[in-house]
Amino acid sequence: SLYVGNVILLVLNLPMVGMWIKLLEIPRPLLYGGILVFATLGAYGLRNSWFDLALLYIVGLIGFLMRRYDASEIEPKWVERWEAEALYRASEDPADPRPRFYALDMFSYPSGDRHMGHAAAYSGGDAVARFAAMRGHNVLHPVGWDAFGLPAENAAIKRGIHPKEWTYANIDQQARSFRRMGMSFDWTRRLNTSDPEYYRWTQWLFLRLFERGLAYRKNAPVNWCPKDQTVLANEQVINGACERCGTPAVRRD
Numbered sequence: 001s002l003y004v005g006n007v008i009l010l011v012l013n014l015p016m017v018g019m020w021i022k023l024l025e026i027p028r029p030l031l032y033g034g035i036l037v038f039a040t041l042g043a044y045g046l047r048n049s050w051f052d053l054a055l056l057y058i059v060g061l062i063g064f065l066m067r068r069y070d071a072s073e074i075e076p077k078w079v080e081r082w083e084a085e086a087l088y089r090a091s092e093d094p095a096d097p098r099p100r101f102y103a104l105d106m107f108s109y110p111s112g113d114r115h116m117g118h119a120a121a122y123s124g125g126d127a128v129a130r131f132a133a134m135r136g137h138n139v140l141h142p143v144g145w146d147a148f149g150l151p152a153e154n155a156a157i158k159r160g161i162h163p164k165e166w167t168y169a170n171i172d173q174q175a176r177s178f179r180r181m182g183m184s185f186d187w188t189r190r191l192n193t194s195d196p197e198y199y200r201w202t203q204w205l206f207l208r209l210f211e212r213g214l215a216y217r218k219n220a221p222v223n224w225c226p227k228d229q230t231v232l233a234n235e236q237v238i239n240g241a242c243e244r245c246g247t248p249a250v251r252r253d
Contacts, residue, residue, distance in 0.1 A: 139184075
């Protein structure tokens with residue numbers, strides 16, 4: 001019969017059907033339903049070349065829309081496209097008519113790779129920067145790392161490596177993770193507080209404050225970690241101990 005003949009025709013074209021299944025990830029129930037409709041209409045003489053083409057197009061389109069979202073396949077493609085087009089690069093052109101918008105996130109501490117806490121903390125700033133860009137602003141959204149600090153030294157001592165090596169390796173890894181997340185940073189404005197080109201200006205600013213009496217020494221009671229040999233903020237003392245190493249904190253002037 002024509003019905004059986006159409007099914008046989010489809011079977012003979014299984015290599016092409018398999019290709020579409022692979023490319024479009026067509027769900028099997030949809031595929032089997034399409035084959036059944038295709039064969040049934042052919043059996044009743046309701047098919048022609050244009051109808052066949054339209055039916056295959058519709059089945060393929062539905063399959064494409066229903067395919068599984070594969071983040072590892074889709075997102076890197078667009079991250080690469082955004083960087084190639086410099087989509088998030090701020091313009092310094094004085095003739096640029098767009099109103100300027102400065103979006104600054106806190107600088108991350110390079111203690112290791114990213115985790116869900118970083119995703120939660122930085123996705124809000126990313127949304128603000130994107131919203132401003134979508135409203136037509138010239139957005140400056142830099143990225144940086146708070147790379148100075150005794151914890152980096154302690155971590156390096158624990159691992160037997162130089163603090164600079166440990167810190168910059170973590171910064172590079174975090175930068176790769178940020179890029180993989182598709183964050184809207186302007187990567188031409190990348191800052192590390194441990195770079196001499198950066199801290200020369202914080203030192204310059206401190207000297208100006210010191211010269212005007214706005215920076216001074218004064219005795220005051222502080223929380224002290226005997227192991228880390230550093231002052232702890234009240235928030236860094238958990239149940240009377242240093243939050244980093246667990247050593248009991250002491251009060252001293």
